[in-house]
Amino acid sequence: MHEDVERCVRAVQSKDARFDGWFFTGVVTTGIYCRPSCPVVPPKPKNMRFYPSAAAAQQAGFRACKRCRPDTSPGSPEWNHRADVVARAMRLIADGVVDREGVPGLASRLGYSTRQIERQLQAELGAGPFALARAQRAQTARLLIETTTLPMGDVAFAAGFASIRAFNDTVREVFALTPTELRDRVSRGHPVATSGTLTLRLPFRAPLCPDNLFGHLAATGVPGVEEWRDGAYRRTLRLPHGPGVVTLSPRPDHVACALRLSDLRDLTIAISRCRWMLDLDADPVAVDDLLRADPVLAPLVGKAPGRRVPRTADPDEFAVRAVLGQQVSTAAARTHAARLVAAHGEQVDDPSGGLTHLFPSAEALAELDPATLAFPRSRRTTLTTLVASLNSGEIDLGVGSDWETARARLAELPGVGPWTVESIAMRTLGDPDAFIPSDLGIRAAARDLGLPTTPAALTRRAARWRPWRAYAVQYLWATGDHPINHLPS
Incomplete structure (x- = not known):
């Protein structure tokens, strides 16, 4: 979008928050960069420069605005609805892969050479993977500086910097303030956090x-x-x-x-x-605008716009839970999962509530005895085969995975049909066009709304909802009186 200068200028002049994260505006007269919704008086168009990422603006010599804090804007929706190598790379960078494994590790995960990854990111984002990770480290550093009392050395290493010098130089370059000055700007009495x-x-x-x-x-x-x-x-x-x-x-x-x-x-x-x-x-506006064009969905969107797709914090966990949930009620699926957690999960300390365990990893579940599973033998086979594939790395469901490859390998497993594959694609892979026409809740909603109820016919009818069918699923589910549709009291 940053190449559409007229559109960017209009967004900045109207201070349109919908475009925060889509692009960043560098102001040549001040040397700062802002989000489109920055509250200050917009600069003259001739003084605006537009960049696809905060890292690109920083590389061009601009410092982050102290008013609108552009480094804390929502991320670009481009990286969530695309499955190409650039989008996969951005999701992996956000998940800290460059900090943990370096640029070679990022390239290896994507199946490309380091040079190819550098070239593709530079072409689309105006910055390479190291610069993008550096911008992310700067944001983390500021958060720790402003919200904790940690010593600056601890902040530097917690944010992922290799040295105190790199930390100091980056903070000064990006924010035009030293780390100490950043902390001093926080108002007195502002609550700070203890370590951890x-x-x-x-x-x-x-x-x-x-x-x-x-x-x-x-x-x-x-x-x-x-x-x-x-x-x-x-x-x-x-x-x-x-x-x-x-x-x-x-x-x-x-x-x-x-x-x-x-x-x-x-x-x-x-x-x-x-x-x-x-x-x-x-980008809920883009999603809802398309779905609202369908007269069947328009009332549902108008009633409660902005529905999101609930995803998972652990891809392997959700895949296991999807198998546990095959052809059983929500309550039964929770019971099966709770038993796995109690038997194989790692214990955690939660002074503030009732959380007791991490969900067991694929490695831990690889040791389970199928005879202890209280469901049919065919389901046991499905679960143990899935766990073995996840543990070996044969199936990768992480944020940087290839969606179609993951779908194909899931579909090869015994007992894994379209419902399970598309549920995982929607909730784990994050494919915004995943669709589960065989789901009972979807078929009930289709019946009540006068839509086709057979999976094949409903899939044909849903073609007009592409590429946002996963969001259409949320609106269809919302027609039912199920606890998933309401905030708990």
Whole structure:
């Protein structure tokens, strides 16, 4: 979008928050870059320069605006609805792969050479993978500087910097302030966090309907791993450096997020996974505009616009739970999952609630005895085969995976049919066009709305909802009186 100068100028002049994260505006007269909705008086168009990423603006010599904090805007929705190598790379960078494995590790995961990845990211985003990861580290550093009392050395390494010098230089270059000056700007009396605990705001593009998003996560939550407590969804997180616990509460203009981490180096990854789970980088205006064009869906969209697709914080976990949920009720699926958690999950400490375990990893589940599973033998075979494929790496469901390859390999497993494949594609892979016409809730909604009810006919009718069929599913599910459609009381 940044190449459409006229459209970008109009967005900046109208301070349109819908475009935050789509592009960034560099102002040549001040040397700063902003989000489109920056509250200051818009500069003259001749003084505007547009960039596809914060990293590109920084590489061009611009510093982050202190008013609109462009580095904290929602992420570009491009990386969530595309499956090409650039989108996959951006999802992996957000998940901290460059910090943990370097650019060669990123390239290896994508099956390309380092030079190819560098070239493709530079061409589309104006910055290479290292610069994009550096911009992310700068944002994490500012968050830690402003919301904790950690010593600056601890902040530097928690944010992923290799040295204090690199940390100081980056903060000064990006924010035009030293780390100490950044901390001093925080108003007196502002609450700060102790080591390992953080409270922050997760921005999103309006509108956002929290009912199905939080209702689904709460209603299907696995005891010990997830819970709804005091108006918030809480769950444990499996992170690279240790377990974490997150508390997420819907607010009118943001999602309140409280993170308790065993290692602050996992902060960036935890935030990224929470944003992914809640689908906060979606473009609800684009989605709803297309779905509203269908007269059958228009009333549903008008009643509660901004529905998101509830995803997962752990791809292997959801795949296992999808198999456990085959042809059984939500309550039965939760019971089966809870038994696996109690038998194979890693225990965690949760002083603030009732969370007790991480969901067991594929490696831990590889050791389970199928005879202990209280469901039919065919389902046991499906589960153990899936777990073996996940544990060996034969099936990759991570944020950087190839969607069609993952679908094909899932479909090869015994007992894994279209419902399971598309459920995983929607909730784990994040494919916005995933569609499950055989789902009982979808067929009931189709019947009540006068739509075709057979999977083949409904799929043909749903062609007009592409590429947002996963969002159409949320609106169709919402016609039923099921707990997944309501915030718990």
